[in-house]
Amino acid sequence: MTDTGITDVRRWLLSHRKLLTTAVSGVLFAVGWSLVYVGYGVSGDVALLVAAFVGGYDVAKKAYHTLRNGTVDINALVTLAAVGAIGIGEYWEAAGVVFLFSLGGYLEGRTMRRTRAALQELLERAPDTAVVRRDGKEVELPAHEVEEGEVVVVRPGDSIPVDGVVTRGESAVDQSSVTGESAPVRKTEDDEVYAGTVNRDGALDVRATGTGSDTTLQRIIRRVEEAQEAKSPTETLVEKFAKYYTPAVVLLAVGTYVVTRDAMVSLTLLVIGCPGALVIGPPVSIVSAIGNSARNGVLMKGGEHLERAGKIDLVAFDKTGTLTKGETVVSEVRGFGVADEEALRHAAVAERRSEHHLADAVLDEYRGRDGYATDGGAETAEHPLPEPETFEVEAGKGVTATYNGRRVLVGNSLFLKDEGVEVPQEVAEYSADREKEGETAVYVAVDGSVVGVISLRDEVRDATADVVEELKDAGVRTVMLTGDNERTARAVAEEVGIQEYHAELLPEDKQEIVEELRGEGNVVAMVGDGINDAPSLAVADVGVAMGAAGTDTAIETADTALMADDLRRIPYAVGLSKATRRNIVENVGIAVATVVVLLAGVFTGYVTMATGMLAHIVSVLVVIMNGMRLTWYR
CATH class of the missing domain: 1.20.120 (Four Helix Bundle (Hemerythrin (Met), subunit A))
Structure with a gap:
């Protein structure tokens, strides 16, 4: 050989x-x-x-x-x-x-x-090789050697080896390994794709943005590994109990021998007193549940958060990007004393330096109107968009900019009030009508006078109303927290079936409300985008980050991360957590009952050393199989 x-x-x-x-x-x-x-x-x-x-x-x-x-x-x-x-x-x-x-x-x-099969499945999803274009040639190399910025060729049926952005081609991509989505997602130019997902029917060129260990899939794998090793409160308690219980069994065996002088009975006590089922029961439940959730696009930080989620009786939702799609668009522009286009232009100049999603909607509307933009999105020579000379942001309220000696305000009614700008009755009535339709009215003021209102709409997610109803049926109270005004908040809350809402909130206000809800004795889950809602996510009993796929911060810091923007995963996660808590209690009960019955059997002469060990093994396997039921929870 x-x-x-x-x-x-x-x-x-x-x-x-x-x-x-x-x-x-x-x-x-x-x-x-x-x-x-x-x-x-x-x-x-x-x-x-x-x-x-x-x-x-x-x-x-x-x-x-x-x-x-x-x-x-x-x-x-x-x-x-x-x-x-x-x-x-x-x-x-x-x-x-x-x-x-x-x-x-x-x-x-x-x-x-x-x-732990879920973790193994994730590992198997990571492709070993990648085909990269280098010097005009297609070169096959280990996936971890792909450099950021290189173009990877992904043929139909191949697993995508890197995180990246599609630069050419169109295809349906199976993202279930990362986001838990059951149906393939159509990908075209400029769309994000993730390592470990499967390209179905079209060739794609993908510019790498994350390679090797710096991909979404690898971050998920690390998080699942850490979560499966983390101790839940029940596990910690059981381990502490076993630390004292096991020496107590030895003392019991010695004491029994002193009293009975029967060595066989004492040795049998050592065998049947093994706390194996008690120690293994909680971990197998936790590991099975975390593996299940990972396969379904829900990342749990560890057993502690999994158990705590099983106690949730109130879910607080951020509105924009959570209950709604987060794809804000301008639905109407109305000028007062000026043309609609002029009011929009003033707003676009003021919002040019802003990074807020509402600013993006205003700029997209301006640049998309005929005569105001070229195909490339740059302003034309006839209508250049000036760079503001000064720019200031008032968080949660609006922006102030100056250009050509004019001072422009773009924001909500509270912002205009703080700045001493009066809103005419006609404008207020128009805004109220738009807000009753669930839209957000943004005022545009120039040199102290309101010249326009821009109405923005963000569509409610299709599944939102069903999710709220499902949570109510499970006895979970729902609350909406938003920075929008009262009328817009009421319209959205009524549409989705949420009875309690809080409007016109700044980030710190959301945090205070979450703390108040917890102070009332509720176990609160806060659902948000993981970044803008960071303060309220941090103080909640369970922080849930939406749409975390590809987002380092959300995956690494959230208690629970929904990899896709799928609200239906929330009732699933709450249900899985409650099922896990029940399963742990069942396993502890089986373990304790087994020891009690065997002890009685030893002292009555019905249990020998070998039969005691056999019963011990059976109890261990029973709790393992019971815990593994969580693998198939849906």
């Missing part, structure tokens, strides 16, 4: 060590028990002792290390029981306990690996 062959065999043996030791221990146990049964006592005892050694070596080694660290765990209890059984000549009990414990550990590890 070649060196490579020997290395492969060694690698295979190491990777299957647990299975092999369990199998050898089981075969020797069966052989030894059979030899003793047919009368070959000495040979049978030797086989049983070897079986105990083979199956118990790793167990004893772990017990030694944990005892050196001052901890008495399940491995120590099994080792003590096996050594004690050998000491009193009960070789078959020692071999049986070790084999069953080894078998239980193997089955436990195998089923736990299945609960």
